[in-house]
Amino acid sequence: MVNAREAAVGSGGRARASYRRRDKYVRFILPAVLVISAVIIFPWLFTLFMSLHDWQVASPRVFVGLDNYLNLVGDTRFRAAVGRTLIYAALAVALPTVIGTIAAVLFHRDFPLRGLLRSIYILPMVATPVAIALVWTMMFHPQLGVLNYLLSLVGLPPSLWVYSPQTVIPSLVLVETWQWTPLVMLIVLGGLSALPTEPLESAAIDGANSWQVFRDITLPMVLPFIMVAVVLRTIDALKAFDTIFTITQGGPGTASETINIYLYLQAFSFFRIGHASAVVVVFFVIIVAFSLTLLGVRQRMQWA
């Protein structure tokens, strides 16, 4: 009976059966495809579409090809925003990475109340960025803020913090560092806990001092974890918006106007939808390029 059935189905029947199986699989993945199309692919295609138009709210839409992109090349305010974003991101990645790694090494050691202190250390990370930004805004106030009071206690002159074009970026990096160093610490601490102890023990037997152990053994072994933190921090720092917008709105003047703040103004203050969409596309390309480069570097650093 089986043979008769096989004969009846034949090779074409097998193909149809396989198609039917595929058909079943398609049904399973269809919801995911639909959701991804709706929430990721469609918005992306629509952003690309908008970026090719001169489109201002309450005005007709006009196709302009690549004009929005060409305008960006000549836009000094946009170019300055790109430069500022890179400087801000470099500082906001480097400082938390260095301080976070040092903190992880310290918290990896055994000492009384370590668990409690670790918990306190990660508190900034769990707070709401806008709430934090508002508190920092008050602390930065040149006349009424607590930071200048603290400076006066140690005999230092007051600073203008976020109210001066010269000090605004370092001041914003201070907030970012305060908030995100714990994240780096947690990732690196996880890496340190996973390290084998044998190399450290043999180094101790060989008479290496603690700096040599850290530089030549711990650091190279934990580097892949630090790179994970660097990738995450880089993406976050490039995208930083909430704290900057809440504290300075890009000011004084344009002294802290990063790409995101520039983009926000174009899209939601000036309602230049086409122009803003072109900025989104360029910004996306920048973030993807950075992420891929860093992931490539990390790939080469795998020790296991």
Place this chain on the structure above:
Amino acid sequence: MSIRRRPGYSRRDVIRAGAAAIAASSAVAGSSRWPALAQSTPEATPSNFNWKKYEGETIDVLLSLSPRSDILTKYQPEFEELTGIKVNADVVPEQQQRQKQVIEFTSGNPSFDVTEESWHVQKGLFGQGKFLLDLRDFLNDPEMTSPDYDFADFSAAAVAFATQPDGRIDTLPYNIDYWILYWNKELFDQKGVAFPKTFDEMLEAAKTLNDPANGVYGFVARGLKNANTPVWTSFMQGWDAKPVDDQGQLHTTEEPAVAAATLYQSLLANYAPPGVNGFNWNECQTTFGQGTAAMWFDGIGFATPLEDPSKSKVVGKVGYGLQPAGPVAQHSGTFGDGMGVSAQSSKPGPAYFYCQWATNKQNQARNLAAGAGASGRVSVYSDPAALENLTVPQEWVDTLIASGKIGLPSLPQIIPVTEFRDIFGIALTNMISGADPKQELESATEQFRPILEKSLGS
């Protein structure tokens, strides 16, 4: 079961038509712009208007957070009881409210039936997009407008502000904001300085009163980009100049503009607290309220917090003075907001009832009494109920009335007004850091000109 109406006219229809005809004939005969509304009284139109006409309906209202929206939401049950209309009021901070409005209007399906229009920022955009309903038909319809609403009570300036260039009236005047000079009487008395009546005297007073060693600064005003532009445009009025004229020509590099910018720079770079380039009105309010600034130039709506002991250290010491005169003229920078009905609303009738209630004499008097804002209604300033309930000094009301006589819109009524504020605001902020006013204005003008031209061409 449905009731089919018989063809022809009922007795009620005939009465209604007759009343409308009387109102229309008086409109033709009268000389005032809104005679029909002005002359209609409850006796003349006994049965035409009914607050309960839309009983059972629900409307959504989007307001921006302010002392005025606090009053509207506080007294909302009064409206609901009067009309039987349920109100869902959404009150959000101004910046977010403005974005929400534009995004939702553009989507074609706004979530609100009623909202505010900030005339000095949104009038051009809302007019171009026809986002709000033209209310003239409602205003002229005795069935829709309460006999005691009295549209003629609004000042000509308020009505002009509420009227689009094509003649559409898409908002009812809700709030007028005049810029005034707040001054700390105690600090002035200590140094024997009189209240400045001119820009020169203001600069001189700032210089005399500036005493940073003792934590006192001569002057404070907005230095934050965008927020600071009205300070400069209001100063320009002292030279009887406008940044953009009615023909859309820019006058932002000419002598009055440069002189006003130089005055701005002199005051803020020399006599204001360090870091003023990041100050919006709230930082200015804190500085002045802490008694660390002798003068503050800003909108009139800050009397309430300045006279509140829990928020201010200068209660009873604040003077409220007119915007000083320039070399050529004396004006008061004027701004304002109206209340309108979304053009896409499916409930324009109930929504218009809300606008009418929000801008009626009683609610406008409440705003005045609380120091929450100035009214476009003339009668409010002589309303004994409002004046008896004043929670702010009489001097504030006097300055308000005097400002009304010299009020002039401070910001240009153009569509890209936000870009105007942003680009010139950056130039002004740079001036506080020492940049040359003329050069900064020239560069800002060059940047803004194509944006303005494009908006005028579209």
